Amino acid sequence: MPAQEEAPLLEALKSHIKARRVPFHVPAHLGRPLPGFAGLETRGLFSLDVTELPGLDDLHCPTGPLFEAQELAAELFGAISTFFLVNGVTAGVLAAHLYYGGKGKKILLPRDAHRSHYSGLILAGSTPVYLPALWQEGIPVNVQAKDLEVALAEHPDAAAVFVTSPGYHGACADLALIRELTGSRGIPLVVDEAHGTYLSLSPKFPTGAGEVGADMWLQSTHKTGGALTQGGMLHGGPQVDPARLRFFLGLLETSSPSYPIMASLDEARRFLALEGRKRAEEAADLSYGLRSDLEANSPWQVLAFPSFAADPLKLVLRAGGSGPEALEALRRRGVEPELAGFKHVLFLISLFHTSKDIAFLRDTLVKLKPEGGHEEGFGTPNFLQVPPPLPRQVLLPAQAAACTSRAVPLEEALGRVAAEMVVPSPPGIPLLVPGEEIGPGVLNLLTQLRRAGLKCQLADPALNTLKVLEK
Ligand SMILES: Cc1ncc(COP(=O)(O)O)c(C=O)c1O
Structure with a gap:
């Protein structure tokens, strides 16, 4: 137990920063400030941390600069109303479940949804109907539209359909078809786009939720857009009642929203509006180049999920041995991946990565050959190549x-x-x-x-x- 004179978390943070690994994980800004923060940074973290002072507006009842900032975000992402989230996308997911769900209401959602969706089901008291995910390479990749169609035929009384796109490993759902399936039945569609803030900015990327007219969609601007951690956006289409949605957000979010986070959302929107398309396409080109280089010159296997459109900024590599071992070896060499699965590692390429970062990743991967045969402790080699059986739901x-x-x-x-x-x-x-x-x-x-x-x-x-x- 440390003594009261110590600050263990602060010390841990300091040594993490000192280790200086090149990040290939969230947050997207990689510790490199958004352009509009450049001058402010020198004033220090604490100087920006203010409260609802005159002229600074009020997140829960915005009429001034926050109102305008949210309107600009709505315009950029094709929404009718946009809400800045300061408790992460989690708060927006919960609000969406409270908005559409409730006791006796059926919510169709993938069983591999993020944990916040199960919190939403608990808070709203809804009845989940799980959509099967397609498993490939031992990974639940995403939901196929044809499986949703079957579920909708069985549950035409669904109160809403929730899907996640892109999936964690970059497989994007066929949102155009999913929108058609839900829209033709008058069932609202909510898209968890936490990992794809940039999708709708470039026609070269898979289709984003705003482009197909989803009813609600959520973006972790911190994960994929450059905002500070916990900064996200909840967007609503024409069928959404903004006052009702704000009511639920008011129940869930802090009454002391962070101005650094909100300002970073505003600046991330500005950055994405002005440079997002260019930066996203450059990052995609770097990622494509890296993939073909690794395929030609290294034993790492680049995983692809051919049943889905791919978000080019997610790079999934099969480790010859175990994923956790590969992750540790990469860490020791100065690269920090997003995650390790049993047999793979995932790297997130961000709009803030440079060609130098990608070259460093490439060189590290080429030097660190994945080793096969280290199966001890990880079950049979093919463990998890097939989905584990969906647990039986005994109670809601x-x-x-x-x-x-x-x-x-x-x-x-x-x-x-x-x-x-x-x-x-x-x-x-x-x-x-x-x-x-x-x-x-x-x-x-x-x-x-x-x-x-x-x-x-x-x-x-x-x-x-x-x-x-x-x-
Ligand atoms: C798909 C998905 N949805 C929602 C969330 C929640 O987002 P946040 O961490 O911003 O609360 C996450 C976080 O990892 C996620 O991966």
């Missing part, structure tokens, strides 16, 4: 969240009902959701995860115990 997430629970050793959890989310993070997609039965498939997966040492969010991060419902 909201019902399970209201029950009493207790922790049991992982080995004794078989057949019990989960009381907590178990979330490998990143990517933040839960393997278990409250109310789901812990079957042999998921238990096996959790045991593998524990052995592989992949980072998981749950009450016991060591994964020795699991919270289950009292019988």
Whole structure:
């Protein structure tokens, strides 16, 4: 236990900065300030941290510069109304679930949605109907429109459809077709575009949610647009009642919104409007060049998901041995990937990367040959090449969240009902959701995860115990 004179988190942050690895992860700004912040930076972090002083407007009731900033963002992204988010996209996801969901309402969504969607289901009390994701290369890639069509035929009474595009590994859903399927049935479409703020800026990129007229869509401007962490945007189309949406956001978001975050959203919008297309296309060219170079000159396998349009700024490489081992080896050589899966590593190319950064990544990868055959501790080589069975839903997430629970050793959890989310993070997609039965498939997966040492969010991060419902 450190003494009161110490500040352990600040010290950790200082040594992280000192290590100076080149980041290929979020946030997109890579620690390089947006152009409009250049002069301000020298004044220091604390000087920008103000509150709702005269002239600075009010996020919860905007009439001045914040109103104008949000209008400009709506114009850029093709929305009717745009809301700046200061509690991350999570706050916007929750608001969207409260807006469309509720007790007895069916929400169609992918089972590999981000954890915030399950929080939304719990808060709204909705009934989830899960859409199957297509698995390729051991990764839940994205939802196919034809599977949504089947689900819509079975559930024509759905209150809304939620999809994620791009998926975490860059596979973009066929939003034009999905919009047609939902629109023709009068069912609202919400797109979680957390990882694709830049999509609609260039016709060379896969189609973005704003281009197909989604009813609501969400962007993690911090992840993919250059804003400060927690800065995101929620966009609404013509069918959305902005006052009702603002009401829900008012329930969820802090009453002390951060001005540095909000100003970074405004500046990220300005930067994206003026330079976004050029920078996104340059970044895509760097990424394409890197891919062909690696394919020709290195043993790394560049993974592709041919059933989907690809976001060029996500680079997924198959590691010969284990993903976590590859990640550690890359870290030691000064490269910080976004994540490691069992057998792959993911790199996010940002609008802020330079050709020098990409050359550094290329050289590091070429020198660090992936080694095959290190399977020990990671189960059979083909483990996870097929999707684990979808856990049986015994109770709705909201019902399970209201029950009493207790922790049991992982080995004794078989057949019990989960009381907590178990979330490998990143990517933040839960393997278990409250109310789901812990079957042999998921238990096996959790045991593998524990052995592989992949980072998981749950009450016991060591994964020795699991919270289950009292019988
Ligand atoms: C697909 C997706 N949606 C929503 C979120 C939540 O975004 P935020 O971290 O900005 O709250 C994330 C975060 O990782 C995400 O990956």
